[in-house]
Amino acid sequence: MKQVLRLFCSWALAVALPIIVSIEAGARPRATQESTETAASHHAAGKEYLQAGRVQEALAEFSKAVRLDRNYLPSLLQIADLLSSSGQVFEAYGVLQHAVSIAPASAEVHSLLGRCFSRLEKPKEARQEFRRALELNPNLAEPDYGLAVMELRQGRLAEARHHIERFLQRAPGDESAKEVLARICFEMKDYDAALATYAQFEKADLARASIQKEMAHTLLAAGRYAEAEQAFLAVLEREPTDRDALRGLFDSRYKRGAYKEAIEAMEQIAKLEPRSCEPLLLLARAYRRLNQFPQAHQRAQRCLELEPDHAGAHFLMGWTWYSEGDLEKAKTELEQAVKSDPNSIEALCWLATVELRRGGAAAALRHLEKAVAVDPEYASARYALAQAYLAEHRPADAKKQFEEFRRLKSREAWESTASDDGSRSVRRAAPEAVDRGHLDDWTGFANYLLLENKPREALHILEEAQKIAPENTGVSLLTAAAYTETGEVDAALSAYADAENRGPTALLFLGRGTLYHRLGEDDQALADLRRALSMDLPARKAAHAHLLVGSILNQRKRRREAEAELRLAIALDPNNSSARLALAETLLELGKPADAAVECRRNLAENPKDASARLLLARALLDEKREADAADEITRASQLEGESGRVLLARGRLAAAQGLRRLAVDHLDRAGQTDPSQIEAFYLLGEELLESRRPSEAAVAFEKATILDPMNAQSWLELGKIYLGAKRAQAAVGYFQKAANAAPDSAEAHYQLAVAFVETAHLAEAGQAARRAKALGHPSADVLLKSLAARAPH
């Protein structure tokens, strides 16, 4: 790896510097005699340009300094800083690799490396570098900022908060750091702290729409609906068509019970999106809430005009008719809902209710049995099915359903009796005397608070519960879950460890496995998830476990096993769109585009706005050579999320399949710039550049791919071929060795390695590699071995 990076660094300096130096943007502030030019003087000039805001000139000066002294660290640091700040992350990375080789104890170098890794979405490496920087210089500010961002992404919120607060101690006026702190507090559900942070912003910054909106969302999450409403209104004053703000306005009004006003907000969204069902259905629900049934019907009907098979719209129509007492119309609409979405639990349950009212007990039973089969954990369906069995004089079947209902109810013991808000209570009172008999109340209540997304309040309760029953596994598990939600990872893991000591359970392993996966510690995650699956898990949770296992196996390129896991996930939870998407991706990797397309379409039937599904479908269609259809899907995805990195990647792939090289290169290049973490974009770009006979540029692209994924054997292989073609056999050997290490079973890698060894006259090594290639079935290995044998001394 180091060798490669050095090579890359050389490339970066070789390629980047001339470009930089060629940019001359006006006179230098001070004239310098040629004879007195030093690295230091150019560096000083660069600093002056920087202070004056003349970045290009500054870069030019720093580059001159490095040309005079390639080990001049201050200028190298400045170059790296400017490159990475301008999005040229790979270029900056190359410079920094050189810098770290000459100054491994430089905190600034490690800090900048951390920044690069962060931008390349390599969190482990980024954290490592930032921590190293802090070890070398605890007073350096940027590593704390960088660590805060990385920990935030990993869900280690407590650590993130610690680092950003340290940063702010040194840079209290840094507004972006304050934004990060506010966001961390929001994610930790410490809304008061988030709002306190916003209060420290300068007035000018507070007036920024983005900050105003964040504040509004924080107020909404904190349950301060009236204030949230005012905050969203302030945003809308400046930008009346801000959809996000309108939606926030709707939510805050709806949650505080101002349904009429909420409707006003949603009507505006409906006007902005006249072809979208979502606002219409929200309006229908809101009108229904006000008992304004004709208006509710009207909105649902409008949705059906746009999407005649919209299950949600049919459901709302049916549900509303039921409330109005028109059972026939209710039946018609609910049947239509079920037809459009056979797995709609709500529609099945309400249709069953209607059938029961009409005296159709047998039909009701069928619908309820289906509902329970679709979602075994839907308590209401169990209850209704139990009642239906009783009505049909099947007490034994009823008893089973009641038992399941009781079990489900005890897990969601504190379902709210109020409507959406549901927080008729948050705290718990308990007699001061220890009362273990009420421990179930406490844990049930904590569970309720977690379901209501109130982990801090749950922790309050659990503290008390722990005093009563410190050895209780359920309390530990809930504590772990609560700490996971607040991002206090170490505390969560400690609670899981406590619980495991008392008695391992399926839910424990599932919870901890999920947390480990989130932290990127996949070995532990896999172990825990497999243990959870070996125990008794409810269907949905088992599906979740299979999904995570599948994801990990996919990352490790164990596609067939991943497919099996994902299929299990879907079997257990047919509505799990994430599992379907992951399965589609896996099937594509396994060369099964038709099957992948089926899965994508299933997801899109539920959610036509799923851009990920659209892009995967486009890929599948492309693999099936249906380029026009693929183009359509890419267009739809672009309409949903604009020209994002992955949309551009899809366009590039399509252009490449169509043989439109220049276009492909353009799209793929922009894809890589837009999202530098897309390894596939760089790999495909390299391929297209090769096809376009631009090997140097192709090498750059492949280098980037290997930086993102050092185990990308294909990229190493291509780099080796490029260098071999450029008569740089020694370099090629290095690349082919990398390819062989990444893919030990690749016949091609070993064969090419053998060829490169021949070029460098390392015949013994060549023979070894050729024999390996032959063993792996390379068709030309035999010929190579014979030629080597012929060259061997007698």
Place this chain on the structure above:
Amino acid sequence: MMATKMRKRRPAHGHLPTSIPCSLTMLGVIALWLGITAVRTPAENGPIQFADVTARAGLSGYHNLFGSPEKRYIIESTGNGAAWIDYDNDGCLDLFVLNGSTLERQQKGERGPGNRLYHNNCDGTFTDVTSGSGLEGGYWGSGVAAGDYDKDGFVDLYVTTILEGNHLYRNNGNGTFTDVTAKAGVGGGRHVSVSAAFFDYDRDGHLDLFVTNYVQFDRAYLDRVSPYCLWKGLRVFCGPNGVAGDSNVLYHNNGDGTFTDVTKAAGLQNPELKSLGVITADLDDDGWPDIYVASDSTINALYRNRANGTFEDVSLQSGAGYSQDGRAQSGMGVDAGDYDGDGRLDLFVTNFQDDYNTLYHNDGKLTFTDVTFAAKIGQVSFNHLGWGTGFEDFDNDGHLDIFVANGHVYPQVDAAHLPQETYAQRNQLLRNLGNGEFADVTGTAGDGMQVVKSSRGAAFGDFDNDGQIDVVVINIDNTLTLLHNTTRNRNHWLTLRTIGSRSNRDGIGARLRLRVDGRVEVREVKTCGSFASASDPRVHFGLGATRTIERLEVSWPSGTKQTFTNVPIDHFVVIDEEKGLRVER
């Protein structure tokens, strides 16, 4: 001014001929105009009407006090009930009204404003006779149950309190009551007790007592852990979620003035419930009274009487434990009545704002179906928070209507300025249309139904003995409301008072089946139901246009059965377990 003068006594056949000579009509009209109508002028079948006659009746002096105005704790929100009782057996219903207190007063050992006993003067007015009655209280009163537990012919009272122990008052028969709690053994300890019911669960002829307890309350802990909770963005008191429940209590009447706590032995102990309302009635028609408890945010409990001194918890499988979609509601008030005339007692439970009051149809064999929406009740109850309630035939058309006392629990809700959600609310009147559906007729039911207060308990009774059911409503931290039923129509009625001998003296639990016009109307004698209140023990039947009753069947708790024909309509009739039927007035 009332158009009709109250009368203590009526002629033996009180109904009027259907055709009246012209001159008499003129006289009647003039008499009306002069306001001295001697007889009730028949009118077309008009809508149900209620008039607020609180002041006229002399009841304005009562002012309820129940906790702090801002309601910092859940126990300050439940409010009081009232009881219609004829404590002096003069034939006119008297009124006993509970009052509360505050936590601060409790802490300091200070008395609250005290309960009130109002004697019905039988002329539409009441006189405060609390002083010297023995019912003054001064504790933090909650609810009341009424019944002659010692079979001496005078109605006794059981009063529940908030954290101060409950009280059993024995009626001395001379206008005074004696607190016999200690001797009886029914104090119960420091609980948050609410509703209570006298009923004879073992049919031994003595009234037993069931007491509902709400939540366990620990003020110091609440203050420490949670000064407030958020509801729709408003800071309000916390609970019931997160506050521990408390078990209800069943006391067996030993027949000697004492009671025994048989809760556990009877299978009724359940500390997870948060009970507010209770109804005792024979819900499965097996002759034994069952118990149904409305519980806040937990399953409503239905206990089947096994006829051996124990009960079976059939809450879950009955269908009356949860809403139709298996959801726990906030169960406050409850009543049982045969709203659809199928001979079985159905259940009605009042619930929270943003939820519906639930009508459970009795399908037989202790199975119930939530028919709220089919009955058109669901949608009209969403914007109300219901408490006291009752099935009564307010217009005497032969179908049981429903009255609901409404009022929010959070005074803070007014700060949100939501048009559909206020602290003070109108009560509701749902008229039974006779086809399984109800219509909300609140808006056209007279000025009495336009009163806007935060209401809690409601007790039902015919205080003026005009054959129409009236209502008294207790409003939290406010005056009470006496609603006089002024409905004008030609419908007939019958009111029956039961006197047991082998059975309990009040006849509580006696099942009355009235066969009229080929249909059967069923009632059960009870004083419990609604919320924290006790209603008129007399059984009232609306008869519509019917002039003759085919048959009246009475099944007593003792097992005695009686059948009567030639029952007069538009009269107050006494059914004596030993002596049979006689017309009282």
